[in-house]
């Protein structure tokens with residue numbers, strides 16, 4: 464008789480660079496997450512021609528359930544997108560992916576990171592604040608589909624001991 468056997472195998476979330484065959488799955492998540500979506504071409508262009516761009520996908524087993532990307536321009540980095548499949552939210556996948564983007568930016572020498580987020584998107588704002596982002600300014604009517612305003616958030620200095628310590632604590636809390 465086997466005791467204490469888990470009823471389900473624990474979910475294994477893995478993160479890897481996005482490649483062109485991933486774009487179909489990424490676009491499906493994009494359409495489920497955003498009202499204004501990037502066309503597939505935008506992802507292909509980012510992957511094939513934009514040398515400043517770095518994109519990642521998160522998988523549970525073989526299924527792509529999350530993605531995100533940054534641009535790194537010398538000292539500055541910019542989160543261009545971050546999304547988790549609605550069926551897979553609340554499991555720290557967004558956080559793991561954000562951590563990967565921040566690590567990538569630091570590895571490439573960036574000291575600062577910025578992003579835009581909808582004023583109403585308090586879930587994403589809370590995630591970003593957890594990682595040291597603060598609202599620096601606001602762009603009124605930034606989103607063309609409904610004229611919603613964007614908060615412009617920044618985090619830095621990514622290279623400071625203070626930020627590295629913060630990241631270390633957050634990394635430890637995520638475990639494996």
Ligand SMILES: CC(C)(COP(=O)(O)OP(=O)(O)OC[C@H]1O[C@@H](n2cnc3c(N)ncnc32)[C@H](O)[C@@H]1OP(=O)(O)O)[C@@H](O)C(=O)NCCC(=O)NCCS
Pocket residue numbers: 496497544545546547548551552553554555556557558559578579580581584585586587589590593
């Ligand atoms: C924002 C998003 C990526 C978060 O992904 P997720 O995997 O569900 O989030 P996680 O489980 O990693 O949660 C990490 C943190 O996000 C915040 N968060 C996540 N879900 C939340 C909720 N339902 N309510 C409030 N805060 C929440 C919390 O700060 C949480 O950490 P905490 O629980 O320790 O406070 C996801 O909601 C998403 O894809 N949203 C739609 C796309 C989007 O808005 N992208 C950002 C564009 S700027």
